[in-house]
Amino acid sequence: MSTPVPVNDSIVQMSCLVMPNDANPLGTVFGGRVMEWVDIAGGICAQRHCRTPVVLAGLDQMSFMHPIHVGEVALLAAQVSFVANTSLEVGVTVTAENPLTGERRHTSTAWLTYVSLDPRGAPAKVPPLEVETDEARQRFADGARRREARISQQRKPPAPPA
Numbered sequence: 001m002s003t004p005v006p007v008n009d010s011i012v013q014m015s016c017l018v019m020p021n022d023a024n025p026l027g028t029v030f031g032g033r034v035m036e037w038v039d040i041a042g043g044i045c046a047q048r049h050c051r052t053p054v055v056l057a058g059l060d061q062m063s064f065m066h067p068i069h070v071g072e073v074a075l076l077a078a079q080v081s082f083v084a085n086t087s088l089e090v091g092v093t094v095t096a097e098n099p100l101t102g103e104r105r106h107t108s109t110a111w112l113t114y115v116s117l118d119p120r121g122a123p124a125k126v127p128p129l130e131v132e133t134d135e136a137r138q139r140f141a142d143g144a145r146r147r148e149a150r151i152s153q154q155r156k157p158p159a160p161p162a
Contacts, residue, residue, distance in 0.1 A: 002125070002127040002128065003127065003128075004127065004128040004129060004130035005049050005080075005127045005128070005129060005130060006130045006132065007079060007080060007129065007130065007131065007132070007133075007136050009048065009049070010045050010046075010048035010049040010079070010080050011045065011077070011078065011079050012041045012042075012044045012045040012048070012076070012077070012078040012079075013075070013076070013077050013078075014037065014040070014041045014044075014075075014076040014077075014078075015073050015074070015075055015076075016037055016073065016074040016076070017071075017073055017074075018068055018069065018070050018071065018072050018073070018074060019070065020070055022070070023069075023070045026067075027069055027070045028067035028068060028069055028070075029067070029068040029069075029070075029074065031064055034064070034068070034074065034094060034107075034108060035059075035062065035110075037074060037076055037094070038059075038062070038076065038092045038094065038108070038110050038112070039056055039059075039112065041076040041077075041078040041092050042056070042078050042090040042092050042110070042112040042114065043056065043114065044078070045078035045079065045080060045090045045092075046080065046088055046090050046112075046114035046116075049080045049083070049088060049126070049127065049129070050088070050114075050116040050124070050126055050127065051127075052116045052117055052118065052124050053116075053117045054088075054114040054115060054116055054117065055114065055115050055117060056112060056113070056114055057087060057113045057114060057115045058112070058113040058150065059110060059111075059112050059113075060110065060111040060112075060113075060146065060150070062108055062109075062110040063108065063109075064107065064108055065106065065107055065108065066096065066105050066106070066107045067096075067107070068094075068096040068107055069096070071099070072096050072097060072098055072099070073096070073097040073099050074094060074095075074096060074097075074107075075094070075095040075096075075097055075104070076092055076093070076094055076095075077092065077093045077095075078090050078091070078092045079091055079139075080129055081111070081139040081140060081142070081143040082129070082139070082140050082142075082143025082144055082146070082147060083126045083127070083128060083129045084126065084147060085125065085126065086115055086116055086123035086124060086125060086126055087113055087114065087115045087116070087123075087126065088113070088114055088116070088126050088129075089111055089112070089113055089143045089146065089147065090111070090112050090113075090114060091109065091110070091111055091112075091139070091143075092109070092110050092111075092112065093106065093108070093109050094106075094107045094108040094109070094110075095107060111143075111146060113147075113150070
């Protein structure tokens, strides 16, 4: 059995200055660009935990609560919340910061599932997550519930066409 990895060993904090090429005609960042940044931060976090290549297997619902404007800084924080056998869940929070005033506002949260890969590209065992705090234990329990909900949803037959 592999050694448990502490939550803090894989935390990612990433900053992206929003430039005009990141934005739509309204001067706010494209949702797809935010999703790209979320995947990058989440992937780095998952890879740090596993120390293997990882691939994105799923993204739970992602909402865009507030826009991020050109000239603001998108701050992303990623943390492993749950691990299973060959997959792990990473939570990513996005915050917009006005660099002139320091004002910050939460803009998005996403839960991503990554699969660890071995050198042949087959799913590989994920190291256990060392949960040392009450907050980490709660995040782990919440992640287990989200995983069960995802599995339950996958088992449902598709709805008939309208």
